[in-house]
Amino acid sequence: MSNPSILILPGDGIGPEVMAEVKKVISWFGSKRDQQFDVSEDLVGGAAYDAHGTPLHDDTMAKAQEVDAVLLGAVGGPKYDTLDFSVKPERGLLRLRKEMDLFSNLRPAQCFDALADFSSLKKDVVAGLDIMIVRELTSGIYFGEPRGIIEEGNERVGINTQRYTESEIDRVARSAFELAMRRGKKLCSMEKANVMESGILWREVVTEVGQDYPEVELSHMYADAGAMQLCRWPKQFDVIVTDNLFGDLLSDAAAMLTGSLGMLPSASLGAPMENGRPKALYEPVHGSAPDIAGQGKANPIACILSFAMALRYSFDLGAEADRLEQAVEKVLADGVRTADLLGEEGVTPVTTSEMGDAIVAALDASL
Numbered sequence: 001m002s003n004p005s006i007l008i009l010p011g012d013g014i015g016p017e018v019m020a021e022v023k024k025v026i027s028w029f030g031s032k033r034d035q036q037f038d039v040s041e042d043l044v045g046g047a048a049y050d051a052h053g054t055p056l057h058d059d060t061m062a063k064a065q066e067v068d069a070v071l072l073g074a075v076g077g078p079k080y081d082t083l084d085f086s087v088k089p090e091r092g093l094l095r096l097r098k099e100m101d102l103f104s105n106l107r108p109a110q111c112f113d114a115l116a117d118f119s120s121l122k123k124d125v126v127a128g129l130d131i132m133i134v135r136e137l138t139s140g141i142y143f144g145e146p147r148g149i150i151e152e153g154n155e156r157v158g159i160n161t162q163r164y165t166e167s168e169i170d171r172v173a174r175s176a177f178e179l180a181m182r183r184g185k186k187l188c189s190m191e192k193a194n195v196m197e198s199g200i201l202w203r204e205v206v207t208e209v210g211q212d213y214p215e216v217e218l219s220h221m222y223a224d225a226g227a228m229q230l231c232r233w234p235k236q237f238d239v240i241v242t243d244n245l246f247g248d249l250l251s252d253a254a255a256m257l258t259g260s261l262g263m264l265p266s267a268s269l270g271a272p273m274e275n276g277r278p279k280a281l282y283e284p285v286h287g288s289a290p291d292i293a294g295q296g297k298a299n300p301i302a303c304i305l306s307f308a309m310a311l312r313y314s315f316d317l318g319a320e321a322d323r324l325e326q327a328v329e330k331v332l333a334d335g336v337r338t339a340d341l342l343g344e345e346g347v348t349p350v351t352t353s354e355m356g357d358a359i360v361a362a363l364d365a366s367l
């Protein structure tokens with residue numbers, strides 16, 4: 001069988017810096033675990049605009065459709081702020097998500113014990129937290145028609161439409177149930193069925209899909225109550241599935257339970273390809289961080305943990321994903337910190353590259 005294929009798109013700002021550390025990890029799996037990947041690399045965002053006058057070249061888009069997984073760094077930067085909307089760096093990322101039809105956005109909120117003090121919540125509320133929010137990414141109020149600002153009488157009216165088809169709810173619910181099966185077998189679906197018809201349909205369809213997953217304990221919660229429960233006692237959850245709008249808010253809130261932006265990975269998954277693997281894009285949640293770009297200060301962990309998600313969800317290498325996550329955990333427990341993770345007195349920060357090296361050394365120690 002051929003090696004799994006990965007397209008690396010480092011992007012702009014700190015994107016190439018954090019991606020350089022992921023490449024070390026990929027090489028480690030090749031040399032020490034005999035797990036080879038066919039890796040190709042291309043441009044996205046401002047880097048692609050500089051080279052081709054477009055934030056995503058058609059050839060790059062075609063490659064992204066063919067590979068088993070796309071790994072993206074970050075896009076954007078002040079240099080591109082004045083560009084026309086149609087060629088802004090972010091358009092490259094949006095085109096990838098749209099044309100790959102990545103409808104299921106996985107945002108883990110995981111709190112490493114060594115960083116529990118970074119959360120704005122009490123340590124015992126977040127220590128050991130490991131939950132996953134599945135957000136529908138391609139439909140709902142951000143895309144529904146009619147939309148716009150119209151004149152009505154003597155004033156303007158802003159309109160957006162929340163709209164979900166059964167099949168859109170069905171496919172994202174299935175991806176959440178599948179995920180729950182691989183984790184703690186608990187799924188909480190969040191909507192506003194008390195005030196929105198789309199929420200009533202959401203609840204009905206999720207319940208129907210649940211009949212195919214009798215092992216998963218399904219519960220439903222109104223999204224506002226869910227937000228409260230996330231802050232009160234987040235460890236009650238395992239997997240949460242919700243729509244595009246609520247998922248946008250809830251996943252950002254949940255992410256902040258765990259501390260730094262430099263720690264947060266994500267995956268966006270689409271329909272299965274011919275080989276059974278889902279279309280997939282893995283990327284850190286953070287942006288291109290122009291304020292620290294080129295200074296060796298960026299934390300590469302979010303990007304490395306995004307690769308761990310690729311191991312688990314695209315390549316069925318769950319044990320290797322565990323190994324990589326445990327290596328990150330060990331490095332943090334040993335007190336290795338990039339500048340964004342400083343809190344304790346007397347700790348000297350390591351560089352981006354030193355953090356990558358420490359994680360590779362911890363991988364070595366795991367053998």
Ligand code: NAD
Nearest residue numbers: 074075076077261262286287288289290291292298299340
């Ligand atoms: P940002 O995530 O780039 O940075 C926010 C703050 O967090 C900055 O102070 C930055 O230094 C810090 N930070 C982010 N990642 C870090 C890391 N890995 N290690 C250490 N510190 C880190 O968000 P922003 O400043 O709002 O946006 C900067 C640019 O990135 C903009 O052009 C924006 O459009 C773009 N952006 C891109 C993406 C993406 O590519 N997915 C996401 C968000 C923002």
